[in-house]
Amino acid sequence: MSGISRRRFLAASLAGCAATTLCGTQKALAAGSFTGYPEGMGVLVDMTRCIGCRSCEAACNREQNLPAPAKPFDDLSVFDETFHGGTQKRRPDENAYTVVNRYEPPGGKPVYRKVQCNHCNEPACLSSCFVNAYTKTQEGAVVYNSKICVGCRNCMIACPFNIPGYSYSSAFDPVVKKCIFCHETRLKNGRPPACVEICPQQALTFGKRRELIKIAHQRIHNEPGRYVDHLYGEKELGGTSWMYLSSAPFEQVGFDVAVQNEPIIANVKDFLSTVPMVLAIWPAMFTGFHLLAKRRGGHGHDDDHGGDHAASHGEEGGQS
Amino acid sequence: MIKPMSFLYVPVIALVVLLGATASTAAPSADSPDQVTIDRLASLFAAVSFDHAAHVEIAGDCATCHHHTTGDGAGTGRCGRCHAQSPKTAEVACGSCHQVDPFSAAALERKADDRYQYHVDKPGLKAAYHWNCLGCHEQSGGPTGCGDCHPRTPAGDAFYRAGAYAPKTAAAPAH
Structure with a gap:
């Protein structure tokens, strides 16, 4: 000393x-200034176009080789299913990476909302994963390596959209399961995800995220009476690759409008x-x-x- | 990454030739086809046998479905800004403008390269059909169920896990 x-x-x-x-x-x-890969792809979900046919669910099931569903994909009674004392509608799980839910906002037609991973620019699941199983690819997908995943479920808690599911049915090798934007089979080969391709109404528009933002605002501009003047996912949580347009206020159709505009990791x-x-x-x-x-x-x-x-x-x- | 354009266009051109041959001289009630078989996208659902003559009578104006391509003009709205005086186009079939595969890498690339293109948000062929038909049918009380226009094929049953492919067990809650 x-x-x-x-x-x-x-x-x-x-x-x-x-x-x-x-x-x-x-x-x-x-x-904090990372706003996603500039060439990253995204999907614009236009809920004013969706007719609730559940074709996207069927396409996802086939593309991802998921187990047979409990009900056929043309069975629309699933829209009446609720859980946890009627407080929750269907949500994605290990058997279904996407689900469509029906909402009945006051004074309007039913609105159908497709739920899947929104593929955040700066994902909370990725931030929370201590084994680094998650990757945000330059194509825009948030993918995960199930061989690295230790099943801690931190990502399920971290995700602000409650997306990652868990293979509770697997006794010995349970891993997290979620939508991967069809990254392996389609996205990285320049093809749109299966749900986009099957949609009869083109409620799902695939393209570069930055182009989709322009298209979305153009749609609002062209038909102000049809849309709420907001593109959900443009700013929310640092921006998401999947973004939504709605005819009803977003809080009436199941969206969490209290989320911050900064990515979770900013906290x-x-x-x-x-x-x-x-x-x-x-x-x-x-x-x-x-x-x-x-x-x-x-x-x-x-x-x-x-x-x-x-x-x-x-x-x-x-x-x- | 980008498919050769020529290969991509083969099915589209085939469709154009197919439908164009029957509909290229479309003028209400005179030269337009009475019946159109819409089978370009048929796989999970069977082809649609479209009664064109009946719809000509219902719609009254070709522009109701065909926009400006039949030379009827496109009204005074947004389309009319450019197309009020547009002449009849060589092809009037839906598939001559609306692409079968609007989100292919080639289609997106082409759109990105063309900085002067106005119709950047044009629906693909499948959406064009469904918007045109469903849009009117919902307002006019026409049929709106999937099977009302095109019955599902066995491949469609398998895809939707319905019909003969429906889950055997009684429906159990997923959660």
């Missing part, structure tokens, strides 16, 4: 703190950037303060001042 001066120690501590803080801030800003990024500073710098700095304070208290003892005192502690040596 006697090999360092107080001035040098304090200067080094402050420099360390400043460096940590600056680096952390820069990293946070850089990561913790600032905090996380201070963790290295607190864990690494603070102990060293306060130990230094403590030792210096303790040392100053011992100045009166002659034993503390050895023969090399003048060389290494020139300043203090001058005082004594």
Whole structure:
């Protein structure tokens, strides 16, 4: 301890703190500005066009080789199914990566809403995954590697849209299951997902996300009476690859309109950037303060001042 | 990534020739076909046998379904800005403008390359059929069920897990 001066120690501590803080801030800003891959694809869901035929569910089932459904895909009684005391409609699970739900907003026709992974630009599931099983591909899909997945289900808690399902039926190798934008079989080969291709009404429009945003606003502009003036997913949670247009206010057709516009990771990024500073710098700095304070208290003892005192502690040596 | 355009167009051209041959000289009641078989997209559902003559009488005006392509003009709305005086086009079949595969890589690429294209949000052929038919049928009380126009094929039954392919067990809740 006697090999360092107080001035040098304090200067080094402050420099360390400043460096940590600056680096952390820069990293946070850089990561926070990610708005998706520029060439990323997306789907525009126009709920004013959907007729609730469930063809997309059937196409998904076949494309992803999912198990046989409990009811045929032309059975529209599923729209009356509710769960948890009538508070929840159907949601995607291990057997169905997409479902269509019917809503009856006051004073209007029924509105059908297709639910699947929205493929966030900056996905909360990906942020929460500690084994890095998730990937946001440059085509826009949020995919996951089931060989890496350890089944912790953090992503199910993290997802603001309650999308990832879990293979509870598998006793020995349960993994998370969700829509992957048909990435392996279609998207990465430049083809639209199966649900888009089957849709008889073109309620689903496939294209580059940035083009879809323009198209969506053009539709609102052309037919202001038909649409609510909002594109859900353009800004929500940092932007999603799948976006929705609606004739009814979004809160009336099952959307969470209270979600923030910043990605979920923005909530913790600032905090996380201070963790290295607190864990690494603070102990060293306060130990230094403590030792210096303790040392100053011992100045009166002659034993503390050895023969090399003048060389290494020139300043203090001058005082004594 | 991009398919050769010529291959992509083969089915479209075939359709154009097929329907164009029967409908290219369409003028109400005189040269228009009485019956059109819409089979271009038939696979899960059978071909639609479309009674064109009956619909000519119901619609009254060719532009109701064919926009400006029959030379009837497109009214005074948004379409009329450009197409009020548009002459009759060489092809009037739906498939001559509305693509079978509107989201193929080639189609998206072509759209991105053409900066002067106005109709960037044009529906594909399947949507064009369904919007045109369902849009009127809902308002006029016409048939709107899938099977009312095109019965499902055995391949369709398998696809929808319905009919002979329906789940054997009684419906159990999924959750």
